[in-house]
Amino acid sequence: xxxxxxxxxxxxxxxxxxxxxxxxxxxxxxxxxxxxxxxxxxxxxxxxxxxxxxxxxxxxxxxxxxxxxxxxxxxxxxxxxxxxxxxxxxxxxxxxxxxxxxxxxxxxxxxxxxxxxxxxxxxxxxxxxxxxxxxxxxxxxxxxxxxxxxxxxxxxxxxxxxxxxxxxxxxxxxxxxxxxxxxxxxxxxxxxxxxxxxxxxxxxxxxxxxxxxxxxxxxxxxxxxxxxxxxxxxxxxxxxxxxxxxxxxxxxxxxxxxxxxxxxxxxxxxxxxxxxxxxxxxxxxxxxxxxxxxxxxxxxxxxxxxxxxxxxxxxxxxxxxxxxxxxxxxxxxxxxxxxxxxxxxxxxxxxxxxxxxxxxxxxxxxxxxxxxxxxxxxxxxxxxxxxxxxxxxxxxxxxxxxxxxx
Numbered sequence: 001x002x003x004x005x006x007x008x009x010x011x012x013x014x015x016x017x018x019x020x021x022x023x024x025x026x027x028x029x030x031x032x033x034x035x036x037x038x039x040x041x042x043x044x045x046x047x048x049x050x051x052x053x054x055x056x057x058x059x060x061x062x063x064x065x066x067x068x069x070x071x072x073x074x075x076x077x078x079x080x081x082x083x084x085x086x087x088x089x090x091x092x093x094x095x096x097x098x099x100x101x102x103x104x105x106x107x108x109x110x111x112x113x114x115x116x117x118x119x120x121x122x123x124x125x126x127x128x129x130x131x132x133x134x135x136x137x138x139x140x141x142x143x144x145x146x147x148x149x150x151x152x153x154x155x156x157x158x159x160x161x162x163x164x165x166x167x168x169x170x171x172x173x174x175x176x177x178x179x180x181x182x183x184x185x186x187x188x189x190x191x192x193x194x195x196x197x198x199x200x201x202x203x204x205x206x207x208x209x210x211x212x213x214x215x216x217x218x219x220x221x222x223x224x225x226x227x228x229x230x231x232x233x234x235x236x237x238x239x240x241x242x243x244x245x246x247x248x249x250x251x252x253x254x255x256x257x258x259x260x261x262x263x264x265x266x267x268x269x270x271x272x273x274x275x276x277x278x279x280x281x282x283x284x285x286x287x288x289x290x291x292x293x294x295x296x297x298x299x300x301x302x303x304x305x306x307x308x309x310x311x312x313x314x315x316x317x318x319x320x321x322x323x324x325x326x327x328x329x330x331x332x333x334x335x336x337x338x339x340x341x342x343x344x345x346x347x348x349x350x351x352x353x354x355x356x357x358x359x360x361x362x363x364x365x366x367x368x369x370x371x372x373x374x375x376x377x378x379x380x381x382x383x384x385x386x387x388x389x390x391x392x393x394x395x396x397x398x399x400x401x402x403x404x405x406x
Contacts (some may be wrong), residue, residue, distance in 0.1 A: 081108055218381035281376065283311070285307050
């Protein structure tokens with residue numbers, strides 16, 4: 001039991017570290033400018049860097065997993081996150097700051113992929129519950145840094161405000177190191193729910209599975225919708241006549257609704273044979289919420305934002321399906337990397353296309369039309385991934401490769 005407690009602590013703290021470098025920096029640009037020249041171009045690159053890095057390392061991690069264990073890769077991801085997050089707070093050179101930001105994001109991108117297979121390996125008997133906990137912590141670490149970054153910077157300086165978040169990957173590193181060491185010194189699973197190590201690692205080609213492509217569509221379209229809202233919702237409501245403070249409050253409400261959704265969805269999904277009703281509920285919530293935003297009374301905006309917030313259910317659903325539709329943690333690594341890699345590529349296009357349509361047409365109708373169309377693709381993907389068939393059961397997906405991992 002002690003071994004599982006250690007790895008649970010590592011997983012949860014690691015989850016809380018996965019967005020810190022993304023959301024802790026933009027609020028501090030004004031504080032950083034006397035020492036770092038953060039111009040429009042630099043800010044745009046820093047804004048684009050997370051999705052690009054997450055996509056890149058989601059693709060890379062399954063290949064790295066053929067060379068090492070998921071525990072060793074988790075240790076590496078925490079070292080990169082810790083080093084990048086801490087060192088970038090010490091430099092006064094913009095290119096070096098961006099390189100170290102990339103290092104921190106690389107560690108976080110690896111963590112995005114590794115958390116589902118870690119849960120698969122150590123908590124296959126509690127997949128829904130542990131996924132609910134870690135998805136909620138991801139939501140928390142997305143929302144918390146922007147709220148406290150400026151007050152901390154005003155009290156202790158922007159370097160401290162950026163750098164102190166490194167305590168979280170540091171706190172996760174020790175229990176993960178212990179977990180990794182134990183996997184090197186024992187071949188006995190020893191704990192309920194722990195998947196036994198494989199002498200001949202299974203190699204998975206997720207691209208041959210319709211379920212994997214379904215998850216790409218569901219997660220990618222969910223990200224398109226969420227990123228478009230996180231980027232442009234305040235601008236939309238200011239354009240409708242709302243004050244900037246109130247428009248920011250609408251975005252905060254949207255983010256807040258996503259937190260209880262993150263708790264409920266993985267637990268519910270783990271108890272269902274086919275999870276398509278959850279995806280259908282989320283798509284309807286998105287569609288109704290957008291209609292309310294576009295055509296409803298401004299005084300009732302909070303109602304539509306709450307409804308819209310329920311659409312975020314498919315993000316939590318996407319993460320738990322990486323384990324519910326795989327038999328092995330090797331399969332979970334492959335499905336997690338494949339789906340997240342392509343989904344983050346798709347996600348980066350969402351805010352850009354949303355804004356471009358608004359600029360071209362001069363109205364928001366076409367922009368929301370794009371999101372309504374994306375919901376059809378989301379449901380098409382959900383039909384494929386929610387079908388009760390395991391990734392490894394599709395023809396040509398799984399085969400045994402030679403060579404033990406270290």
